[in-house]
Amino acid sequence: MFNYKQYQSQSFKHSAYSSLAGLLIIMTLSACDQKPSTDHIDYNPTAPIEKGGTMIDALSGEPSGLIAMIAGESSASAIASNIFNSLLKYDKNLELTGELAQSWDISSDQRTITFHLKPNLKWADGEPLTSNDVMFTWQTVTDDNTRTPYGADYKLVIKAETPDKNTFRVTYAQPYAPALDSWSGLHILPKHLLQNQDINTSSFARNPVGSHYYKLDQWKSGESISLSRNENATQGQANIDRLVSRIIPDRAAQFLELMADNIDSMSLNSIQYARIFPARPDLNEKFSLYKELGNSYTYLGFNLKHKPFDDIRVRKAINYAIDKQEIIDGVLLGLGLPVASPYKPGTRWSNPKLKPYSYNPQKAIELLKAAGFEDHDGDGILDKDGKPLAFEILTNQNKEREMSAVLIQRRLKEIGIDVKIRVVEWATFISRFIKTGDFNVVLLGWGLGVEPDQYNIWHSSQQAPGQFNFIGYQNKKVDHLLEKGRLELNPDKRMKIYHDFAEILLEDSPIVYLYAGYGLPAMHKRIKGIDNPAPPAGIGHNAYEWYIPKPYRRNEMSAN
Amino acid sequence: MLSYLLKRLFWMVPLLVGISLISFLIMHLAPGDITSTEAGFNPKTSEESRQKLREMYNLDKPVVVQYGLWLKRISKLDFGHSFASHQKPVFWEEKDKDGNITKGMIQEALPITLLINVLSLILIIAIALPLGVISALTQNKLPDRAITIFVFIGFAIPGFWLALMLMYWTGVSHHWLPISGLHSLGSDKLPWISQVIDTLHHLTLPILISGLTGLAGISLFVRNGMLDVLHQDYITTARAKGLPEHTVVYKHALRNALLPLITIFGLSIPGLIGGSVIAESIFAIPGMGKLFYDAVLMRDFPVIMGILTIGSALTLLGNLLADLAYAWADPRVRKGVSS
Amino acid sequence: MRSIFRNPLAVAGLCIISAILLMAMFAPFIAPYDPDAIHVKTILLAPSAEHIMGTDGLGRDVWSRMLFGARISLLVGIVAVGIATIIGIFLGAIAGFYRGWVDTVIMRLVDVMLSIPTFFLILAVIAFLTPSIWNIMIVIGLTSWMGVTRLVRAEFLSLRNREFVLASQTLGAKDYRLIFKHLLPNSLTPIIVSSVLGVASAVLVESGLSFLGLGVQAPQASWGNILTDGKEYIEFAWWLSLFPGIAILITVLGYNLLGEGLRDALDPRTSKN
Secondary structure, rough: OOOHHHHHHHHHHHHHHHHHHHHHHHHHHOOOOOOOOOOOOOOOOOOOOOOOEEEEEEEEOOOOOOOOOEEEEEEEEHHHHHOOOOEEEEEEEEEEEEEOOEEEEEOOOOOOEEEEEOOEEEEOOOOEEEEEHHHHHHHHHHOOOOOOOOHHHOOOOOEEEEOOEEEEEEEOOOOOHHHHHHHHHHOOOOOHHHOOOOOOOHHHHOOOOOOOOOEEEEEEEEEEEEEEEEOOOOOOOOOOOOOOOOOOOHHHHHHHHHOOOOEEEEEEOOHHHHHHHHHHHHHHEEEEOOOOOOOEEEEEEEEOOOOOOOOHHHHHHHHOOOOOHHHHHOOOOOOOOOOOOOOOOOOOOOOOOOOOOOOOOHHHHHHHHOOEEEEEOOOOOEEEEEEOEEEEEEEEEEOHHHHHHHHHHHHHOOOEEEEEEEEEHHHHHHHHHOOOOOEEEEEEEEEOOOOOOOOOHHHHHHOOOOOHHHHHHHHHHHHHHHHHHHHHHOHHHHHHHHHHHHHHHHHHHOOOEEEEEOOOOOEEOOOOOOOOOOOOOOOHHHHHOOOHHHHHOOOOHHHO | HHHHHHHHHHHHHHHHHHHHHHHHHOOOOOOOHHOOHHHHHOOOHHHHHHHHHHHHHHOOOOOOHHHHHHHHHHHOOOOOOOOOOOOOOOOEEEOOOOOOOEOOOOHHHHHHHHHHHHHHHHHHHHHHHHHHHHHHOOOOOOOHHHHHHHHHHHHHHHHHHHHHHHHHHHHHHHHOOOOOOOOOHHHHHHHHHHHHHHHHHHHHHHHHHHHHHHHHHHHHHHHHHHHHHHHHHHHHHHHHOOOHHHHHHHHHHHHHHHHHHHHHHHHHHHHHHHHHHHHHHHHOOHHHHHHHHHHHHHOOHHHHHHHHHHHHHHHHHHHHHHHHHHHOOOHHHHHHOOO | OOOHHHHHHHHHHHHHHHHHHHHHHHHHHHHOOOOOOOOOOHOOOOOOOOOOOOOOOOOHHHHHHHHHHHHHHHHHHHHHHHHHHHHHHHHHHHHHHHHHHHHHHHHHHHHHHHOHEEEEEEEEHHHHHHOOHHHHHHHHHOOOOOHHHHHHHHHHHHHHHHHHHHOOOOOOOHHHHHHHHHHHHHHHHHHHHHHHHHHHHHHHHHHHHHHOOOOOOOOOHHHHHHHHHHHHOOOOOHHHHHHHHHHHHHHHHHHHHHHHHHHHHHHHHHHHH
């Protein structure tokens, strides 16, 4: 008998198999190679400057809005800095210069600053930009109803005046040297568009109108933010027509996109810079690598209110016991600098006479011995009064910090200090350990300021929970210097004050300066006009002068 | 049937309250809130201003009070505004006095996640059904063994690993598929069809990854279901009656084997709404999973609560629909005969 | 029992799992290097004779880390499932035995838990507490008991009316005696199968969490967090991505095979004809 069962199940199987096959074929066909290969273009030759083109970069997070004073994230200020101007800015050597202001005067009692705006400034929508806008911005940032954490500096102004359209004058109760820096960080907002709006909820944050080189073209939520040329830009015209920032939160994906030629720039980490790129000639054909002064330094901080860290000999001993060059070579693959003060090396505020503590374990042991720590019970760990010298280093989830902690742990073990490492998630770190003062040693970072004032971090009055002197540093001389530094507006006199400050800080060793890593941007070679070597302000200082020669521009439509 | 429906709907309310209570309590387990995030530890900000922010967000009130305030608001379907992105409403869009519309966060993210999961469900059905059937029909012979091996491996592959491997292979080694994101740059200038294809390209990998485990599970389930059914007496009877094989397989066996599948789909709805945090993070797809993950890291309470509550509500709804569909499909239930 | 060994799936699974368990147990003896030893000079080396699985971004030997990672992944899987099973048996037994409003309450609770997207819940809880091995184990355990509960309850419901139960009750046997001596032992099969499969699932969840950075924390090694490192250097250091992924795959596969094999072997209802 004909085996229907076999036959029918065969044919059913056939149809099942063929549908599967069909599906696979369809998927493969539709996924055919999309891009015309750009692999054979030589990007090395330069070409004359031409306006036009699009530069694409990546953002790790999406801004919550583009009004920088309200949105806290770095991605927000990064984009907003292309849209808005401030009164002042920093030039390539990190000296203050005017942006909206063409000049400024400081009164003889140093309490009043008068900014003279450049003439004929306009907003992107064509309206004139005047001192009224500056006044409006100042009023907004100091308004108690504005949800901003940045108001403190501006509230110190006791009187703000606009004698005429192009003049803005502020008076402080006392001379306040950080004021000038604060005016370089305040994006001036348009009064005519915001005066009847609630700044906290206004749709302006997603639809801003500024005055800088670019204006917002399109914001695709969760995907990308595109900026296009602002014809009324106050500072002139940039060369590149459009800036697109793609939101790619994952660094690994960013790197893949870089390799696939879907973004033009990325800031690399040490391993990518020093190990991966050198091994890939195809990448080197397309990208140029740069080194810039980093913006932060990493340190090991002691809780000065806990024993034994109140003993300066213990702190210095730990300082001598750590091999900082080893950390730079191992963690940063050599791409960083040791620092001896909280300022960018090579800038005016950094005291050139100060040298970091050398690696000297012998000296460390001697200092600890003088402080009463010896290995009395022969277990390999130093002890005093029966208690071993052991503590926990707390740090947050940051690869470089974790690696540094491990190297430190090893070096300290060698001289007999038992160290455990604990990695804590950031928000928990702050609220559970920092604010409560419940820690012994932390491994963290601070910014390397262009504004030398360090009052918030080192003054003895800043030790309340939630304030930044959480390590509990108290030094009358330092307090005095920090106070004086705020009152002195003359740059040279100020410099001396902060040089002295850094010297005392180094001597007291309340923290161990570990390193200041380099910024390591990788830029596609199609972007021309980049300064190499990078000046102190970094390669981005003249971004508006960069250009993309026509033959190197992307074909917009097929950019995958 | 109607009383069943009413009883189920009635039960949904306390369930939802229970879910929201659990979610709320969990969130307040942790130290730290929105003001203690990255932007919050900046020497340029002051403790007073952070305290002020806390007051504005009602974070300084006792937990019970906060919960009560929140419950009151969601009874009007107002899930509040995200702490992290101050202007964006959590759930649905809002119009301000100038007529500008700000879209809600869930409103934007949910369709994307739903799209990925629905498409992956279709993919699963399209592949798992034939696989399961082939497997059942060729039990213990080569195709069955091969499919079984494939299924087991599918169960065991960590999704995020496969995502990475595929992303590299298809996106970097060969430029077949885009690496991340939802649309290509400038895609909105393309004709409608190209835009659709572009989006599908971007979604291919997420759909594949989402679908893979489901594929394995469903295909095994279909196989076992079919096997169970194929050995039942009524199938033997049908064959003895001389019915052609494909009628036996299709009309009788497969239909009955598929009934429980409806319940399975119902049970996998939390997975649908949940989306995949990992796949969306890796491929930078702005869906519910990524939204949730970001909100958790930022301690953005309104968004977290919103997603958990809405997600659970949709799940309950989905389960209800699945049960109703089952009740309709199974004549035993439909006609009121207890099974 | 003998049928287990005749079932090829179960045997395969058993072999795989035993191999991994042995390696994990003897990790300190097998591992050629200290898994936590950072060596700045050996960063990101490809697999070689000295480092058969290469080294990671901190110069640590990957093979040694994989061995210790096996301990973590298995430990988390087994303990988490243990917690889930204990809760599940407890709740399921009570629900199935006493029925009535106790049953209703417990089943509603099961419904609530099943309605919340599980991974979200786990993510939120872990992120809000400090990620640590114990927290992960407890959280995974607390979110996976629902299946066991239903199984146990179903078994109890069906066994409850059997003759031997009624007989024991007539003889005056106390409740807990009934539960522990009679009902539970007869419900063991689905519990065992579910537990074995549960370990597979827990291992996947743990590695997913570690991958996201919310699981096992550095410097402790876990397969998931080796992959996190691998993610950054995916096209340069393929070994960091390949080996942990395969390890997870094989482990989960082993547990799944064993689980399915046990189900086939022990469940009298699945016929093989």
